[in-house]
Amino acid sequence: MSAVERIKEISGVNPLKCMKCGKCSASCPSFDAMDIKPHQFVSYVINDDVEALANSKSAWKCLSCFACIERCPRDVQPGKLIDAARQMLIRQRGQEGLSPDEIPALLDDETPQQLLMSAFRKYRR
Amino acid sequence: MRRIGVFVCHCGSNIAATVDVKKVVEMALNEQGVVHAEDYPYMCSEAGQSRIAEAIKEKQLSGIVVCSCSPRMHEATFRKCAETCGLNPYLVEIANIREHCSWIHKDVEEATEKAVILMRAAVAKVHLNAPLQAGESAVTKRALVIGGGIAGIQTAIDIADAGYKVDIVEKTPSIGGRMSQLDKTFPTLDCSACILTPKMVEAASHENITIHTYSEVEKVSGFVGNFTVDIRKKARFVNMDKCTGCGVCQEKCPSKKPLNEFNRGLNTRTAIYTPFAQAIPNVPVIDPQSCIKLNTGKCGVCEKFCQVGAIDYTQKDEIITESYGAIVVATGFDTINLDKYGEYAYNESKDVITSLELERIMNAAGPTKGHLERLSDGKAPKEIVFIQCVGSRCSDQRGKPYCSKICCMYTAKHAMLIRDKYPDTNVTVFYIDVRTPGKNFDEFYRRAVEDYGVNYVKGQVGKVAPQPDGSLLVHGVDLLENKQILKKADMVVLATAIEPNPDVRKIATMLTASIDTNNFLTEAHPKLRPVESPTAGVFLSGVCQGPKDIPETVAQAGAAAVKVIGLLAKDKLKTNPCTAKADELRCNGCSQCANVCPYGAISYEVRQVNDHGIREDRRIAVVNSALCQGCGACTVTCPSGAMDLQGFSNRQIIAEVDAICR
Numbered sequence: 001m002s003a004v005e006r007i008k009e010i011s012g013v014n015p016l017k018c019m020k021c022g023k024c025s026a027s028c029p030s031f032d033a034m035d036i037k038p039h040q041f042v043s044y045v046i047n048d049d050v051e052a053l054a055n056s057k058s059a060w061k062c063l064s065c066f067a068c069i070e071r072c073p074r075d076v077q078p079g080k081l082i083d084a085a086r087q088m089l090i091r092q093r094g095q096e097g098l099s100p101d102e103i104p105a106l107l108d109d110e111t112p113q114q115l116l117m118s119a120f121r122k123y124r125r
Numbered sequence: 126m127r128r129i130g131v132f133v134c135h136c137g138s139n140i141a142a143t144v145d146v147k148k149v150v151e152m153a154l155n156e157q158g159v160v161h162a163e164d165y166p167y168m169c170s171e172a173g174q175s176r177i178a179e180a181i182k183e184k185q186l187s188g189i190v191v192c193s194c195s196p197r198m199h200e201a202t203f204r205k206c207a208e209t210c211g212l213n214p215y216l217v218e219i220a221n222i223r224e225h226c227s228w229i230h231k232d233v234e235e236a237t238e239k240a241v242i243l244m245r246a247a248v249a250k251v252h253l254n255a256p257l258q259a260g261e262s263a264v265t266k267r268a269l270v271i272g273g274g275i276a277g278i279q280t281a282i283d284i285a286d287a288g289y290k291v292d293i294v295e296k297t298p299s300i301g302g303r304m305s306q307l308d309k310t311f312p313t314l315d316c317s318a319c320i321l322t323p324k325m326v327e328a329a330s331h332e333n334i335t336i337h338t339y340s341e342v343e344k345v346s347g348f349v350g351n352f353t354v355d356i357r358k359k360a361r362f363v364n365m366d367k368c369t370g371c372g373v374c375q376e377k378c379p380s381k382k383p384l385n386e387f388n389r390g391l392n393t394r395t396a397i398y399t400p401f402a403q404a405i406p407n408v409p410v411i412d413p414q415s416c417i418k419l420n421t422g423k424c425g426v427c428e429k430f431c432q433v434g435a436i437d438y439t440q441k442d443e444i445i446t447e448s449y450g451a452i453v454v455a456t457g458f459d460t461i462n463l464d465k466y467g468e469y470a471y472n473e474s475k476d477v478i479t480s481l482e483l484e485r486i487m488n489a490a491g492p493t494k495g496h497l498e499r500l501s502d503g504k505a506p507k508e509i510v511f512i513q514c515v516g517s518r519c520s521d522q523r524g525k526p527y528c529s530k531i532c533c534m535y536t537a538k539h540a541m542l543i544r545d546k547y548p549d550t551n552v553t554v555f556y557i558d559v560r561t562p563g564k565n566f567d568e569f570y571r572r573a574v575e576d577y578g579v580n581y582v583k584g585q586v587g588k589v590a591p592q593p594d595g596s597l598l599v600h601g602v603d604l605l606e607n608k609q610i611l612k613k614a615d616m617v618v619l620a621t622a623i624e625p626n627p628d629v630r631k632i633a634t635m636l637t638a639s640i641d642t643n644n645f646l647t648e649a650h651p652k653l654r655p656v657e658s659p660t661a662g663v664f665l666s667g668v669c670q671g672p673k674d675i676p677e678t679v680a681q682a683g684a685a686a687v688k689v690i691g692l693l694a695k696d697k698l699k700t701n702p703c704t705a706k707a708d709e710l711r712c713n714g715c716s717q718c719a720n721v722c723p724y725g726a727i728s729y730e731v732r733q734v735n736d737h738g739i740r741e742d743r744r745i746a747v748v749n750s751a752l753c754q755g756c757g758a759c760t761v762t763c764p765s766g767a768m769d770l771q772g773f774s775n776r777q778i779i780a781e782v783d784a785i786c787r
Contacts, residue, residue: 020604022604026585073521
């Protein structure tokens with residue numbers, strides 16, 4: 001499976017739905033810290049340049065705040081793409097963050113579980 | 126035994142590229158009763174039709190099958206061709222090997238096999254077809270237009286000018302519609318009311334037009350040429366014959382709290398009101414929800430001040446029943462509800478408004494008398510941000526997937542007018558694409574940029590955050606500069622998506638007219654029959670069919686009128702002979718068919734029947750073939766199989782299925 005196919009599979013996103021409105025970049029709190037901007041994630045996937053995306057600063061600057069996922073009018077959800085790129089990189093390095101028996105102790109009713117997962121991928125690298 | 130001819134069309138390469146037409150011909154000749162089979166590049170052409178005609182004569186064919194496109198395209202063509210050769214048109218069957226076969230398959234072998242099967246089913250059906258004769262029905266020479274906006278008004282005027290009677294039914298107290306709420310119109314910037322009110326007056330004073338305002342369509346029955354419609358005329362509580370429209374009642378009314386719908390709820394009106402100064406008719410209505418007299422029995426101020434005694438608190442809704450030959454739907458649009466778009470703070474700040482609200486603010490008769498001011502504190506805004514595509518082009522669950530079409534142009538108009546009238550006010554437009562197809566449209570947009578200095582920024586806004594100091598912080602992006610933008614604004618205007626008037630669902634159901642997933646009414650053909658509904662006798666005018674601006678609406682309104690006139694000009698319509706019929710020996714009089722019939726075509730009579738030597742009186746269903754439209758609902762409902770549709774009998778359909786499964 002190509003890197004692009006894997007990104008699509010992990011994220012569940014069809015990047016071709018993007019209409020390049022830029023609402024993700026307008027919403028992103030980490031915009032200034034990123035080298036590749038949220039609205040560009042999609043083009044990198046479409047242009048088969050996943051490696052550049054995975055190796056960009058952006059992959060580790062995304063806060064997983066989900067503002068772009070929440071507001072994307074086309075259901076493209078660039079946050080999911082960058083998360084998938086990050087996850088792919090971690091898997092390549094063999095650094096899958098959590099083992100299943102570690103999870104229950106970390107769960108908190110107040111914290112969205114998805115946020116916990118995203119944060120773990122980033123900070124245990 | 127019928128002598129059947131099979132004619133296989135290539136449709137250029139449309140069919141022949143995917144279906145082996147020679148093979149279909151070869152297989153047809155193996156079918157029982159087929160005495161002639163041939164293929165031809167274009168069966169619908171004159172040459173193709175003359176080959177059919179020749180074959181009918183030479184081979185004495187008593188039934189034909191044309192393997193071609195959908196019967197919706199050319200069934201009428203081939204039926205006519207058969208009729209000219211003396212063959213009853215209902216002995217013609219179409220096997221649809223284009224839409225149902227070649228267009229949707231890629232594999233030639235499989236497609237050919239399917240085409241052969243479709244041909245075989247049609248041949249099996251023709252064996253059982255009976256010659257049928259079309260009847261006639263009269264046409265009521267009067268049209269109904271539902272909706273009194275510019276679309277409905279224009280359609281009504283055009284029909285009336287051709288000499289036919291037209292009734293307009295309008296839900297609100299006045300005709301005029303959305304256009305009456307607009308301040309100026311693009312791309313010429315002429316005043317909307319100035320060009321609309323002459324049309325309103327023309328409609329009102331036309332001898333062939335009757336206007337029912339404050340009225341709604343309640344029930345529709347019948348069919349093309351013969352609709353019967355119940356119209357609810359809501360109680361106005363004001364006698365239309367006596368009222369002079371002096372307006373004193375509105376000045377004196379002490380109930381001043383209800384929101385003014387005409388001004389989009391930006392200010393209030395009185396309980397007795399006319400929506401706007403140029404309203405037609407210029408007769409107020411009393412809103413029963415907020416009238417003190419109607420709710421508590423005390424007050425009666427309007428009655429006291431009315432010099433002509435026009436106030437009548439005892440008025441009741443009245444239902445009138447009228448007959449029409451044609452019905453035009455012109456129900457228009459509204460802007461979408463913005464509750465799901467929390468990021469734009471529409472419900473949080475009074476200074477975040479929709480473009481339609483801005484129209485009212487800019488209008489001299491609006492809530493601010495035409496002064497551009499913030500609704501929160503009345504201050505003049507110095508920095509205005511326009512956001513495009515709010516709820517349009519959204520494939521998430523919050524908005525609409527289509528482009529609302531009018532927003533790019535009205536935003537350019539608003540921006541230009543503001544820069545013209547208030548040159549020290551800065552205007553920024555955040556856009557995704559600027560779409561300006563139309564005569565003088567792009568030039569208009571460029572004028573906003575080049576002559577009026579409107580700042581266009583490519584990039585959708587992410588969030589509007591109301592600040593403690595009363596300003597609005599706009600989180601945007603400039604995609605061309607690849608920079609995030611934080612812009613402090615005094616006012617934010619949302620180009621809110623438009624959607625069909627919510628009432629259209631109810632109306633479409635009454636008319637059995639189809640609507641799409643966005644509640645727009647469906648055309649009979651998207652290109653070739655754009656103003657007709659697939660339901661005969663129902664026509665479409667204006668935004669109820671799809672987003673469009675005023676010039677397009679007026680053009681479509683005229684087109685709908687022409688179609689109506691074409692229908693009303695006929696004295697008789699040919700009726701479809703494929704109607705239902707009950708088998709008196711099988712019918713048990715259970716009434717289920719009558720309950721499902723949408724046209725009220727089924728009644729019952731007690732008749733003496735001879736059931737295998739036993740004579741008895743039975744209650745039996747009788748179909749009025751003038752009313753029956755051949756929908757087949759009764760045939761599938763009948764528990765004893767007594768109902769049958771001529772031309773589509775149970776036997777014929779089973780024969781087709783048998784042929785397919787053979």
